[in-house]
Amino acid sequence: MKLIQFGPYGKEKPGLLTEAGVRKDLxxxxARYDREFFNQGGLAQLAELKDSLDSLPTVADDVRWGAPIARPGKVICIGLNYADHAEESGMEVPTEPIIFFKGSNTVVGPYDEIQIPRKSEKTDWEVELGIVIGKDARYLESESDAAQYIAGYCISHDVSERHFQLERGGQWVKGKSCDTFNPVGPFVTTCDEITDVDNLAMELDVNGERMQTGNTKTMVFKPNYLVYYLSQFMTLEAGDLISTGTPPGVGLGMNPPKFLKTTDKIRLSIEGLGEQRQTCVDA
Structure with missing residues (x-):
């Protein structure tokens, strides 16, 4: 299944995307795809509705695509999780996952504008595989347990302001949590529709020029391991979002570095998870 949400920001409604690409209103x-929905067996209930989608209202083409999950309790990010990205950043491949957070209010729709922050010098792009937690997870006993706690996968655009992140002292969070810095979607694909999450092609273009070309097979720490690992340090709540890192090709790693500016247009995609498009504007 492909879970979607639609409507004005903050008032999104839930739906499903049919195999024909039609949005259906649920x-x-x-009410919404949130912690309560996932913890109460919502995905099983949705499966029962699949055969009756034709009878449900169709969402008009001009209605905004929202992020496909409600505002998550946590947005957890994994740094330097692609060996080739660590190399371009001039950093060592980590021996344990590097964990940081983004503000949960950074989550916006897949086609919403990205706001270049005031006083920004180095706003950067990062296409990432997102994991949506399907039920509360705490102290999982093994990596093999993790799969049953994952609701599905999506595109997560981890927009970053490198000057804020790396040159202003303190933790990375202030370079990661600016408004609109996490477009998500266009949909969450449930696990049963992903043949091999460890082998998905990824790409990102800026103004029609290819910047990132990668594959989840070069991840250092795979999705199941990340869910298991994180559960040792915190309770992962249903509806939480994990952004699993980015492949090479970010602006910071270019020579000379290249960063986003107002009017730039971004297109990013992950195999089986659709495509996002954004335009950059002044905050």
């Missing part, structure tokens, strides 16, 4: 059946 707001008469449930």
């Amino acid at each position: 707001s008469s059946k449930l």
Whole structure:
């Protein structure tokens, strides 16, 4: 299944995307894709609705695509999780996952504008595989347990302001948590529709020029391991979002470095998870 949300920011309604690419309105059946929905077996209930989608209202083409999950309790990010990206950043491949957080209010829709922050010098792009947690997870006993705690996968655009992140002292969070810095979607694909999450092609273009070409097979720490690992330090709540790192090709790693500016247009995609498009504007 492909979970979507639609409507004005902060008032999104839930839906499903059919195999024909039609958005169907499920707001008469449930409120939103949030912690309560996932913890109460919502995905199983959705599966029962698949055969009756034709009878549900169709979402008009001009209605905004929202992030496909409600505002998550946590947005957890993994740094330097691609060996080739660590190399371009001039940093060693980590021996344990590098964990940092983004503000949960950074999550916006896949086609919303990206706001270049005031006083920004180095706003950068990062296409990432997102993991959506399907039920609360705490102290998982093994990596093999993790799969049953994953609801699905999505594109997560981990926009970053490198000057804020790396040159202003303190933790990375202030370079990661600017408004609009995490477009998500266009949909969450449930695990049963992903043949091999460890082998998905990824790409990102800026103004029609290819910047990132990668594959999840070069991840240092794979999705199941990340869920297991994180559960040793914190309770992962249903609906939480994990951004799993980016392949090479970010602006910071170029010679000379290249960063986003107002009017730039970004397109990014991950195999089986659709495509995002954003335009940069002044905050």
